[in-house]
Amino acid sequence: MITSIKGGEAAIAASHRLLAKRRRGNPAIVDLSVDQIREQLSLAVDRVMSEGSLYDPGLAALAIKQAEGDLTEAIYLLRAFRTTLTRFGHAKPVDTSAMVVRRRIATTHKDVPGGQLLGPTYDYTHRILDVALMGEAGSDDLSDLDGEGAEKNEGRNRDCMLDAAACALTRDCGVLARAEIVENARPDEEGKVADITRDPVVFPSRRDQRLQSLARGDEGFLMGLCYSTMRGYGRSHPFIAELRYGDVTVVLSIPELDISVGIGAIRLTECQTVHLTTRDGSLPPRYTRGYGLVFGHGERKAISMAMLDRALRSAELGETVAYPAQDDEFVLSHSDSVAASGLVQHLKLPHYVDFQAELQLLGQMRADYAERHADPGLKPVAGLAPIMEAQGGD
Amino acid sequence: METDLAFDDDDVYSFAYLDEMTKRMIRRAILKAVAVPGYQVPFGSREMPLPPGWGTGGLQVTASLLGRDDRLKVIDQGADDTTNAVSIRRFFAEVSGVATTERTGEATIIQTRHRIPERALTEDQIIVFQQPQPEPLRRFITEEAVARKIHAFARYGVMYVRLYEDISRLGHIAMSSDYPVVVNGRYLASPSPIPKFDNPKLHRSRALALFGAGRERRIHAIPPFTEVKSLDFADYPFTVQRFEACCSACGAQDSYLDEILLDDGGRRAFVCSDTAYCAERRGERTES
Numbered sequence: 001m002i003t004s005i006k007g008g009e010a011a012i013a014a015s016h017r018l019l020a021k022r023r024r025g026n027p028a029i030v031d032l033s034v035d036q037i038r039e040q041l042s043l044a045v046d047r048v049m050s051e052g053s054l055y056d057p058g059l060a061a062l063a064i065k066q067a068e069g070d071l072t073e074a075i076y077l078l079r080a081f082r083t084t085l086t087r088f089g090h091a092k093p094v095d096t097s098a099m100v101v102r103r104r105i106a107t108t109h110k111d112v113p114g115g116q117l118l119g120p121t122y123d124y125t126h127r128i129l130d131v132a133l134m135g136e137a138g139s140d141d142l143s144d145l146d147g148e149g150a151e152k153n154e155g156r157n158r159d160c161m162l163d164a165a166a167c168a169l170t171r172d173c174g175v176l177a178r179a180e181i182v183e184n185a186r187p188d189e190e191g192k193v194a195d196i197t198r199d200p201v202v203f204p205s206r207r208d209q210r211l212q213s214l215a216r217g218d219e220g221f222l223m224g225l226c227y228s229t230m231r232g233y234g235r236s237h238p239f240i241a242e243l244r245y246g247d248v249t250v251v252l253s254i255p256e257l258d259i260s261v262g263i264g265a266i267r268l269t270e271c272q273t274v275h276l277t278t279r280d281g282s283l284p285p286r287y288t289r290g291y292g293l294v295f296g297h298g299e300r301k302a303i304s305m306a307m308l309d310r311a312l313r314s315a316e317l318g319e320t321v322a323y324p325a326q327d328d329e330f331v332l333s334h335s336d337s338v339a340a341s342g343l344v345q346h347l348k349l350p351h352y353v354d355f356q357a358e359l360q361l362l363g364q365m366r367a368d369y370a371e372r373h374a375d376p377g378l379k380p381v382a383g384l385a386p387i388m389e390a391q392g393g394d
Numbered sequence: 395m396e397t398d399l400a401f402d403d404d405d406v407y408s409f410a411y412l413d414e415m416t417k418r419m420i421r422r423a424i425l426k427a428v429a430v431p432g433y434q435v436p437f438g439s440r441e442m443p444l445p446p447g448w449g450t451g452g453l454q455v456t457a458s459l460l461g462r463d464d465r466l467k468v469i470d471q472g473a474d475d476t477t478n479a480v481s482i483r484r485f486f487a488e489v490s491g492v493a494t495t496e497r498t499g500e501a502t503i504i505q506t507r508h509r510i511p512e513r514a515l516t517e518d519q520i521i522v523f524q525q526p527q528p529e530p531l532r533r534f535i536t537e538e539a540v541a542r543k544i545h546a547f548a549r550y551g552v553m554y555v556r557l558y559e560d561i562s563r564l565g566h567i568a569m570s571s572d573y574p575v576v577v578n579g580r581y582l583a584s585p586s587p588i589p590k591f592d593n594p595k596l597h598r599s600r601a602l603a604l605f606g607a608g609r610e611r612r613i614h615a616i617p618p619f620t621e622v623k624s625l626d627f628a629d630y631p632f633t634v635q636r637f638e639a640c641c642s643a644c645g646a647q648d649s650y651l652d653e654i655l656l657d658d659g660g661r662r663a664f665v666c667s668d669t670a671y672c673a674e675r676r677g678e679r680t681e682s
Contacts, residue, residue, distance in 0.1 A: 009480055012477060012480060076441070076445070080441045083416075083440040083441045084407055084408070084413060086413060086415075197438070197440075198438040199436075199438055200611035202436060203538045204539065329537060338445070338446060339446045339447070341445060342447035342450070342609065343446060343447035343526070344447075345447070346445070346447035349448065349477075349507075350478070352653075352667070353471045353472065353508045353509060353571070353589055354508060354587055356650075356651070356652065356653055357570035357571045357589040357590070360635055361568060361570045364566070365564065368566075
């Protein structure tokens, strides 16, 4: 009696239990709490929220715990939850001019209106493992930084100690305000903004669809593409005109009551790049813009997003589309980590049927080959029995 | 705010997982797909708790079809007991509570990956295919805009050229699964990666066939009794695989077979890929 080996319920249940055991690790070590992840692995939480397209630090932390720290899996968990949520309204566009800034830099000038505010960044740390962190933390007293950010001016860079009016960090300050050499921020387009989670992107894409796709795209993939535009697949070297990280209020319009209310604050990273553009038909040479915006603190991603936003405007700006990063279908179709991870890993599923079909095809091709080349060395291979072809049913 | 009618007070998720608005959107896409057989209808594919590429298109179609009285069968590679089939069947049992079955004749909805059951389907049944790539032209044409134009004008010469080149170089058409079909004399369509053995079963099938591609966000359909023609030439007619062996468990000579390696010495045997068909035949044999 032949029995074929096929997976079963028991195996799946056992696999889930093994997973739970590995997730817990050594039971002698104290269990990692979701609060600890949210507070102490905040950049992982930010990335999961950003690519998971859901601002919820608690659930993102839970996803990270559940996925044993596999961020792609955690992003996927958060997305699968997000997709079940009812959409009860649309927030107004967030006003990053009103951001409570925790960090803000502009690279085009040493001094910019509003000042440079270094804030928390790894940029200038020495990448040396800090063995002090192996022990219990808390040797440094950081209590003087309570209320870090703009609420507490003592914590700010001296350069920024300007008066309130000069400090107004409008969205387009510094070089971006120079309308004669920098393109205008594009006006709000009339009509509805696309929602790529509800309506599939149809190519050629629109900019709102591209920005949404990039915002949830995989950081590594976008960074690699961005890198390619700087390194030989494009000749782009833009400037970061504005990079800021801080808190903004989310405002919801309630049409029934004809009022707008702030429903909470979220933390964002916003990046605006300027790119020298000289080939835009009738227009004089000038700077054009790229725009990036992500949840939490994610500068690598925000910069990549801004650069790709600009690269994907190549056709619009009269440039030759010759590199992968300029091709919207290439970039958008392959940037989603949930989709990419799914298809890559589907190779683990059984393919008995296709393989059998291909084996038969191989057998037939080898038989034909042997006949044509009269190759006595090409012996029939066991398992590749020639098949009879018969007329189909239609 | 939309009230989710399918929500019970103590349920975390909606009946069959998706919220009612999403199901409505998918049903609309399905209706359009049925109205234009073989045409790929874009739909707002959602993230599902199973990964894209593992059948999320089929999952969403099934979720939007399921009612409380349905009886669901899920197969992968023709079998009810492969891991992905078990996982999907269990998922729907948990989130919808519908009855499940392994018997092809008892099911009202059959979700499948890579096979069509051997037993002929009836007009009371819907078969839902999981489809990785709904665009048959993707083999040669990467740009979607170009492919759409080709479909719009029904200029499918590029596909025939591919078949012709196979014949001129190899003497036969070198496509053994996901063999392209023309639906209702109009749209070129992919039957999903079923072996071409199964293609004739789509022709004038009594059951509605729906194809869900989650990652690619497309749904297409073959309504009941629709003409489905596998591409061929007058002098090179379409053929299906035939096995020299028969099933070593039930003796079937008309079914698609899985190869089983019995030992490292190359001994092998064949059994039905469709486990339900095989089980039914064995049951009948022992009864008689």
